[in-house]
Structures are given as C-alpha cells and as structure tokens.
Amino acid sequence: MRIKILPLFLVISFLFIFFIFFKGLQNSNIYSPDINNEKDIPFFETKILNTNDKVNSKEIFISDKFYLLNVWASWCIPCKDEHPYLMDLSVQNNIEIIGLNYKDNDKNAKNFLKNMDNPYKVIFLDKDGTIAIEWGAYGVPESFLIYNKRVIKKIIGPLNKNSYSEIINLIK
Amino acid sequence: MASLIGFYSLIFGLCLSFIIIFYSVRNFKDSMVFDNKIIFSTFLQFFFVIVSFLGLILSFVYSDFSNETVFNNSHTTKPLFYKISGTWGNHEGSLLLWLLVLTLFIFLFLIKSKDQSKKYRILTLLFQQVIIMGFFIFLIKTSNPFNYIFPIPKEGLGLNPILQDPALAIHPPILYLGYVGSSIIFSSTLAATSLNYISKEWAKHLKQWVLISWIFLTLGILLGSVWAYYELGWGGFWFWDPVENVSLMPWLALTTLLHCILVLEKRLTLTSWVVILSISTFTLSMCGTFLVRSGILNSIHTFANDPERGLFILIFLFCLIFLSLFIFFFFHKNNDKNVDSFFWLSKETSILVNNWFMMYFLSVVLIGTVYPIFLEVISSEKISVGPPFYNKLIIPFLIPFLLAMAIGPKLKWIKSDLQDKKYLILFFIISFLLSIFIIKILNINFLLNTILVTSAFYLFFITLRDFFTKKFKNLSQNISHFGFSLLILSILFNNIFSNEIITNLKVGETFQSEKFKINFENIEKRNDQNFLAIIGKLKIESLNGNIETLRPEIRIYNQPNITTSEADIKTNLLTDKFMTMNFIQNQDYFNIRYQVKPFMIWIWFSVLIISFGGLLSLLQKRYEN
Numbered sequence: 001m002r003i004k005i006l007p008l009f010l011v012i013s014f015l016f017i018f019f020i021f022f023k024g025l026q027n028s029n030i031y032s033p034d035i036n037n038e039k040d041i042p043f044f045e046t047k048i049l050n051t052n053d054k055v056n057s058k059e060i061f062i063s064d065k066f067y068l069l070n071v072w073a074s075w076c077i078p079c080k081d082e083h084p085y086l087m088d089l090s091v092q093n094n095i096e097i098i099g100l101n102y103k104d105n106d107k108n109a110k111n112f113l114k115n116m117d118n119p120y121k122v123i124f125l126d127k128d129g130t131i132a133i134e135w136g137a138y139g140v141p142e143s144f145l146i147y148n149k150r151v152i153k154k155i156i157g158p159l160n161k162n163s164y165s166e167i168i169n170l171i172k
Numbered sequence: 173m174a175s176l177i178g179f180y181s182l183i184f185g186l187c188l189s190f191i192i193i194f195y196s197v198r199n200f201k202d203s204m205v206f207d208n209k210i211i212f213s214t215f216l217q218f219f220f221v222i223v224s225f226l227g228l229i230l231s232f233v234y235s236d237f238s239n240e241t242v243f244n245n246s247h248t249t250k251p252l253f254y255k256i257s258g259t260w261g262n263h264e265g266s267l268l269l270w271l272l273v274l275t276l277f278i279f280l281f282l283i284k285s286k287d288q289s290k291k292y293r294i295l296t297l298l299f300q301q302v303i304i305m306g307f308f309i310f311l312i313k314t315s316n317p318f319n320y321i322f323p324i325p326k327e328g329l330g331l332n333p334i335l336q337d338p339a340l341a342i343h344p345p346i347l348y349l350g351y352v353g354s355s356i357i358f359s360s361t362l363a364a365t366s367l368n369y370i371s372k373e374w375a376k377h378l379k380q381w382v383l384i385s386w387i388f389l390t391l392g393i394l395l396g397s398v399w400a401y402y403e404l405g406w407g408g409f410w411f412w413d414p415v416e417n418v419s420l421m422p423w424l425a426l427t428t429l430l431h432c433i434l435v436l437e438k439r440l441t442l443t444s445w446v447v448i449l450s451i452s453t454f455t456l457s458m459c460g461t462f463l464v465r466s467g468i469l470n471s472i473h474t475f476a477n478d479p480e481r482g483l484f485i486l487i488f489l490f491c492l493i494f495l496s497l498f499i500f501f502f503f504h505k506n507n508d509k510n511v512d513s514f515f516w517l518s519k520e521t522s523i524l525v526n527n528w529f530m531m532y533f534l535s536v537v538l539i540g541t542v543y544p545i546f547l548e549v550i551s552s553e554k555i556s557v558g559p560p561f562y563n564k565l566i567i568p569f570l571i572p573f574l575l576a577m578a579i580g581p582k583l584k585w586i587k588s589d590l591q592d593k594k595y596l597i598l599f600f601i602i603s604f605l606l607s608i609f610i611i612k613i614l615n616i617n618f619l620l621n622t623i624l625v626t627s628a629f630y631l632f633f634i635t636l637r638d639f640f641t642k643k644f645k646n647l648s649q650n651i652s653h654f655g656f657s658l659l660i661l662s663i664l665f666n667n668i669f670s671n672e673i674i675t676n677l678k679v680g681e682t683f684q685s686e687k688f689k690i691n692f693e694n695i696e697k698r699n700d701q702n703f704l705a706i707i708g709k710l711k712i713e714s715l716n717g718n719i720e721t722l723r724p725e726i727r728i729y730n731q732p733n734i735t736t737s738e739a740d741i742k743t744n745l746l747t748d749k750f751m752t753m754n755f756i757q758n759q760d761y762f763n764i765r766y767q768v769k770p771f772m773i774w775i776w777f778s779v780l781i782i783s784f785g786g787l788l789s790l791l792q793k794r795y796e797n
Binding site for chain 2: 007011014021022025
C-alpha cells in the first residue's frame, strides 16, 4: 500500500510545483512597490530659487487646485526629455507646476532654466535631498500630482506621452 | 554566410537524432554486437553542433550584424577576446553551448564505455537523445541564434560591460561542462535502473563521470565567484543570489552522489540514494536553467524575458521528472542486502551522516530560492531572502558537519573502532585552545565563532596529519577534505576580520582613521578601445608607515553606454586591499569604498585544492585500470 501512495504523492506534489512555476511565469518579475495614492502631502520648509525667500509648503498647496510637484536637477539628463511636457502643462490654466530642485547648485539650475524656459511657478530648493526623501521620491525626475493636499498620482521617471495625457485627463 | 551554415547544421543535427534513435532501437532488439553506425552518427551530430557553434563564433568575430544575436550582443569596437566570449554571453549562444556539451558527453561516453553491456550503452544513448532533441527543438523553435534581420544594422548594441571580464569569459564553458555533464549521469542511471544493471562495476564506471562533472562544476562556481569579487565591486564573493544558489544546488547533490557512489562501489548498498541523487542532480541543473532563464527570477543571467521560452523549459523539465519517477518506481529493484544493518561506527554510517547534512543544506538553499516564487503566486506577497536566512540556518550545522568530516574518513568499512583516540582528543584540545586564543586577542567573543573555528581547525589538523601518517592511501579524499577545511577557515577569518570604510573624498583630500589614512592624490583619464577610464590614485598610509597606492577605475563604456566601477585590489598572501570609486552626481567628490579583506586568496586557493583532489581521484582510477 505504501508503495502505491508514495508515487501518487510525488506526482501530485510535482504537479503542484509545476502549477506554481507556471503561474509564476505569468507574473511580472519587476518589483514595483505599492504606492499609497491618497496620501497627505508632507509638510516642509525651504528656500525658493532666485529670491532665496523662506516658504513653507502650506502656503503653496491650496485645497481645491491641482499642482504638479516636479523633482528635477540641472545635471539630470532625462529631465531635459520631459521638459517639453512640463512646458505644455504650464500653459494649462487649471494646474500649477512646482519645481523641487534636487541636489543642485543654484547657478547651474538658473542656467538650465534660462536655456530651456521655465515651466515652474515656483521652485523649492532641496540641497541635501531630504525633502525628496520625505515625499518618497526614488530619484530624479519624478512628479507628484497633488489635489486637495493629497498626492493623487505619482510618476516615476520622466513624463512621457502616456503620463502627460493621463494628467490632462485627471485635471479636466 | 557563417550564420546560414550554422543554422543548417542545427537542422542536420536534429535530423541525426532521429537517425540515431532509429539505429539504436533496431540494434537494441536485433544483434548482439554494438552497431558502429551509431557511434558514427553520434560523432556526426557532435560535429554538426560544433560547426554551428563555430558559425556563431565567426559571425561574432566578423561582426555580422545581419545576425540578430550578434546585433544584440556585439559591437565593432569590442576587443576580439570579448567578441568571442560574447558568443556564449547571451541566451541563444549559451543554449548552443548546452547542446555542444550534451553531444560531446554522449560521444565521449560511447567511446569510453566499450566494456559495458550493449543494451546499457544503447539505452543511455536513447535517454541522452531525448534530452538532446528537447534542446534542439527548444533552440530552433524559440531561441534560434541565427535569426536574420533586414535591413542590416550598421552597428551592434554591444555586450553588457560587466560581462566583459576574463573570468566571466571562461566561466560559462567550464560551468556548463559540469552542469550539463551531469546529463550523462542522469541518462546512464536511468538506463542502468531500467535494465537492473546496477553493480559494483557500474558504480566504478559511473564514478568517472561523476568526478568529471564535479570537478568542472566546482571550478565553474569558483570562476563565477571570482568574477563577482573582481568585477561587481561589492567586496564579496558570495551573495546568496538565486543565480549562485542554482549552481550550488546541483553541486551539493553531486557531492553527495560522489560519496554515495563510493559506498556503492565498495559495498553495493545505498543504490536508491545513488539513483535519486543522479536524477536530482540533473533535474536541479535543468531547474536552475529554468529559474534563471525564464525571467521568473530577476538576475544578470536572465538574458531575455520571453514567457514562451520559460514555458518550454518548464514543460520539458517536468516531462523528464515524470519520466524518471516512472522508471524509478516501476523498474528500480532495491537490491540492498544490508541496508538496515549498518554498524553505527563505520564508514557507511559516516557517509550516511554526510548525506543527511548535505540534504539539509540543499533543502535550505532550495527553499530560500524558490519560496519567494511560491509565496508570490499563492499570496501575491513579495519577499526577498537574503544572506541572514542562509547564515542562520547553515552555519550552526557546519559544526557537527566539520567534526564528522574529520572523523568519518578514519573509520573502516562494515565495522570499525576508532584508532588513535588520544590523537583525536589531543587535536581537538589544541584546536579549541588555538581558536580561543585567536578570538580572545581580537576581542570578538562569540561562543558560536569559537566553536566554529575550533571545528574548522580540527578538520584542518586532522587532515594535515593524515598526509603524513596515511602516506598515499586515500590521498585524493584527504586533499579535498583538507581543501574544504581551508575554505571554511578562510571564509570565517575573512568574515571576522574584514574592515570597511566608506567616505566621500575630493582630489587632494585626506581621510584619517585610527589605523590608516587615505590620501586622494589625483585622477587621470585614459582612452581604451571601447571605454573611457577615469583612474583615481589613492595613497594609503598605515600606522607602521607602510604606503600602498591603489588605483580604482570608473569605466564609461561607449556601447552600450554604461558606467561601471572597476575595483583595484592589492593582493598578498594574508590580506586583500580592495578599493572602488564612484561618481557622486554633479560634485567634485568621489565616493570611495576601501575594504581590507583577509585571506581572500586562500578562498580561491582552497577551492582549487578541493577540485584538485577530485582530479587526482579521476587520474588514479585511470592508472589502476
């Protein structure tokens, strides 16, 4: 009796392993952490590029308005790729684009904007990168769509056609 | 042109499989003598695969970008050496290498097994042909290395720079000789089981093949580890990465098999162990191929994430598993006469003890590797299993394992009594005192470390003494065990004594620590054939006035445009000084990692000793024959 059960058991367990591997194949193996969409925006205080005035985030992000917080730097090459999309967004009248200048030096940042045009309404400075960490940014560029003091969408990496039209749909 | 020849050679090779099977089946039934046509066709098949392989190499050498594989993995500015090694540095080419090793081994098997029975040889060939056909179809259908692209691109996409390393260029062929070489063990065990052919002579004959696979597998893993150390620049040699694990699992099974087959050869017991281990070694190799190639795990070896490929290997793998299960349960007759009658103190028992330890290590590695996949499918939860898991589960069990390894070989077959008891005890006390002394002067007082170092020293001294007392009896075993003790000792000391400093420095700045200071003298640029190197020059001055200059590099490759950091390593007998340098974005600072790693070279050296033991055993057997 034992001999009959053992092969059966083995066959079943191997079939089970086959099933798991088969299922596993269909899963994407690229790790993407869960992004809690509806998260309150973190509070911060920092200086503004150009004027060096102190601001805090509460003064900037008002309730019933859309904002796009864009983390950028002059040394970041993909930031140049997404720049046209930011320019397009900046002419939309129901959204304001806020820059977060990440680990940059002021001179380079100003040059960058002079050469490429400035889509930002206001630019915060994040010299040591801590504000970006507070926001949960993985790197530059990254953009957070904000409404009612909540992050409703996070775009990792440069903006592209898809994410651009997604934003346009969301802010309609 | 070369691609075209290569492709048609593959088709011919597949056709020859059918011819070989036809001849073999006819020969199996009809005549008494072995048909030489079979050997000839096997050779022809091997020849066609070689032609195909050479075709691919030539396409790489001449940068024939009309070939898709070449286009994806090569570039005209690449040095010739890496053009050639790029042949197997990709999915398609490496599968062609699989096929090459498969056909090579069956051809060698047929030549070398002339004294075995005809039926056994033919059946082994048939099983091997099943595997070979599977891979032919896999290659031609889903991963053809000779796909044609039009219009012909002017330039290729280039080889991933971290694969452009001498150790990695020879790592795949050597590893494959071991990995794929285990296929012949699989086929011949299935053949022997179905024919009830298992005997002492068979064990002796199979042992050679086990040894060959084992030696190459050991060296292959060593090369992979050397590459990780010198090229990845993480300052370690083993990361418990799934890819490393899938090469370790067949190694553990193969090492256990090697020990079991010794028992089978001398005492004709443990046959079930031998059969199961032979099957599982090859199955684990296949399973490893599946895990790293299908894209189910993410790693450097995942060349392409094509689900169709993964599915093919998966189905093929399980067909082989079910075939072997079928043969095992329906044909295997357990002719162990004295399974349950092992005397507790005998060589057989000690080998059984070794087996169970090995199986334990194997299951830890297996679970650590595949459990995340299971968990994700069942509960869609993602976890990653890292070094702490393996360290906690494996290290404590190394202690009894090492002690058993020291005493086991001293026992005699059947029934034994321990001789030289006082030496065994004396050596244990010496090792214990020595490790207490070492641990004490370094102020790291962990009980676990002391016991671990003690048992490693114990094995070290016992095997060392055996070189003198036993003269040349069992020399190969002694060498390998000695190498293993050296390996564990080096790894332990390497872990305990390693030192690391991470700092950001500008050119001209100095970093001061208690034991040494690092002075960043200058950087220079150098243009190489396919990369631009930025070389830092850092002077390290230790307290006793020793000055050493290290030159870590940052390499910016042109195609693909990737930056890698090349560690500079100063090696001497006792320690490695290891330094890497990295950019920090938009700043004058460089990130400097400086590590002092003792006994690194002994880790490599001891693995060489271990495999040398295997080589010696192989040659000795030849000599006796």
